[in-house]
Amino acid sequence: MKTSIMDIISSRHSVRDFDPKPLADGALDAILEAGRLAPSAQNRQPWRYIVFTDPAKIRELAKNTGLVGLSNFFIKDAPCLIIACADTKKNVRINNQDYYLVDTAISFQQMILCAWEMGIGTCWLAAFSEKVLAKYLDLPKSWRIVAISPFGYPKDQKGLYSKAVSAFAGSTKRQVIEDMVIYR
Numbered sequence: 001m002k003t004s005i006m007d008i009i010s011s012r013h014s015v016r017d018f019d020p021k022p023l024a025d026g027a028l029d030a031i032l033e034a035g036r037l038a039p040s041a042q043n044r045q046p047w048r049y050i051v052f053t054d055p056a057k058i059r060e061l062a063k064n065t066g067l068v069g070l071s072n073f074f075i076k077d078a079p080c081l082i083i084a085c086a087d088t089k090k091n092v093r094i095n096n097q098d099y100y101l102v103d104t105a106i107s108f109q110q111m112i113l114c115a116w117e118m119g120i121g122t123c124w125l126a127a128f129s130e131k132v133l134a135k136y137l138d139l140p141k142s143w144r145i146v147a148i149s150p151f152g153y154p155k156d157q158k159g160l161y162s163k164a165v166s167a168f169a170g171s172t173k174r175q176v177i178e179d180m181v182i183y184r
């Protein structure tokens with residue numbers, strides 16, 4: 001039976017414990033294609049992705065994201081890591097709002113859902129120092145780093161750290177529809 005988009009959306013959860021085995025052939029290409037196809041303000045497509053698949057480089061990167069303490073250090077075990085950036089030269093500003101963040105978030109979430117359909121887990125990460133990471137990656141001045149995510153197959157068992165983080169964040173809870181919607 002075909003998985004529906006709602007099955008993918010409702011079953012997705014952040015994964016922080018990764019099996020180090022590499023992604024299946026073609027999986028990364030499919031994930032990147034899902035990001036490429038995203039809509040964007042004036043179709044400016046500001047997203048830029050830096051992809052790591054070399055375990056040694058991923059471990060090195062995990063030490064250079066400017067994280068405090070051990071937070072998010074779990075990314076070191078993932079077989080693939082993607083840094084979602086946006087070229088602000090492609091930004092559209094309307095009503096005093098910069099849309100590069102919206103555009104890049106849509107594209108990255110499409111990649112995350114596409115990955116999940118293939119059994120590949122991810123975790124949006126914002127707890128990094130953009131300054132430290134941009135310097136480490138030697139990014140162009142017009143690029144912002146929007147988020148990072150590991151991509152990999154979840155381990156069978158959740159570790160203590162990931163259990164604690166999801167409990168702390170109340171990750172399974174969502175607001176009720178009534179708090180979210182105003183019908184007029």
Ligand SMILES: Cc1cc2nc3c(=O)[nH]c(=O)nc-3n(C[C@H](O)[C@H](O)[C@H](O)COP(=O)(O)O)c2cc1C
Pocket residue numbers: 012013014015072123124125126127128147165166169170171172
């Ligand atoms: C923009 C954004 C930033 C996040 N940053 C982090 C982070 O730095 N570290 C982390 O462990 N989880 C991070 N998360 C994951 C959230 O904690 C998680 O999505 C939320 O608790 C809901 O849980 P779920 O993804 O398992 O459904 C982030 C999520 C988003 C959308």
